[in-house]
Amino acid sequence: QQPVQSPQAVILREGEDAVINCSSSKALYSVHWYRQKHGEAPVFLMILLKGGEQKGHEKISASFNEKKQQSSLYLTASQLSYSGTYFCGTEVMTTDSWGKLQFGAGTQVVVTP
Amino acid sequence: DAGITQSPRHKVTETGTPVTLRCHQTENHRYMYWYRQDPGHGLRLIHYSYGVKDTDKGEVSDGYSVSRSKTEDFLLTLESATSSQTSVYFCAISESPPGTGYNQPQHFGDGTRLSIL
Numbered sequence: 001q002q003p004v005q006s007p008q009a010v011i012l013r014e015g016e017d018a019v020i021n022c023s024s025s026k027a028l029y030s031v032h033w034y035r036q037k038h039g040e041a042p043v044f045l046m047i048l049l050k051g052g053e054q055k056g057h058e059k060i061s062a063s064f065n066e067k068k069q070q071s072s073l074y075l076t077a078s079q080l081s082y083s084g085t086y087f088c089g090t091e092v093m094t095t096d097s098w099g100k101l102q103f104g105a106g107t108q109v110v111v112t113p
Numbered sequence: 114d115a116g117i118t119q120s121p122r123h124k125v126t127e128t129g130t131p132v133t134l135r136c137h138q139t140e141n142h143r144y145m146y147w148y149r150q151d152p153g154h155g156l157r158l159i160h161y162s163y164g165v166k167d168t169d170k171g172e173v174s175d176g177y178s179v180s181r182s183k184t185e186d187f188l189l190t191l192e193s194a195t196s197s198q199t200s201v202y203f204c205a206i207s208e209s210p211p212g213t214g215y216n217q218p219q220h221f222g223d224g225t226r227l228s229i230l
């Protein structure tokens with residue numbers, strides 16, 4: 001039931017754009033996005049609700065395609081501070097998923113000068 | 114930043130010894146979680162709590178137990194540590210549980226790096 005993230009890793013130059021995808025085989029209430037820098041705790045970025053709502057955090061935005069049960073995270077005009085590992089966490093609409101946020105394996109993003 | 118303190122931050126111990134990790138929060142959130150993080154696996158839920166003395170298992174609960182006697186404290190115990198439990202352990206808190214549609218974020222502590230030799 002773990003969501004699938006792609007790509008596993010991406011290398012960008014400052015100012016370039018990237019897209020990270022998170023796909024689930026289950027119907028979702030929402031998708032959470034977190035960023036984790038090396039040796040630190042994951043930090044909450046945003047929640048995408050079913051219904052396709054798009055949200056933003058600085059120049060990082062995301063969308064949620066309810067039909068595909070997929071969320072995409074958009075890194076626009078990337079900055080050095082965007083480097084880190086991005087995780088999606090999914091809230092699944094099943095009775096045995098109560099209380100559980102299921103995380104993908106993560107996408108490592110490296111932004112170079 | 115959410116008031117979450119994990120202790121110890123680092124620990125090295127030997128196989129077969131008991132280990133207890135502590136998570137302390139000052140946010141008065143009802144829901145607390147223990148995750149382990151290993152390369153290639155992301156964050157995997159060990160146990161979670163939905164109130165004082167109310168806990169349930171996550172996806173990787175074998176070999177772990179938890180207790181919550183106060184709202185602010187959630188303890189994770191490895192009764193007899195094994196090398197496979199070498200990992201980084203994160204505690205998280207939230208105002209409402211996932212899987213319910215309330216859509217509240219989880220906030221993480223700084224983690225405990227545990228090495229079992």
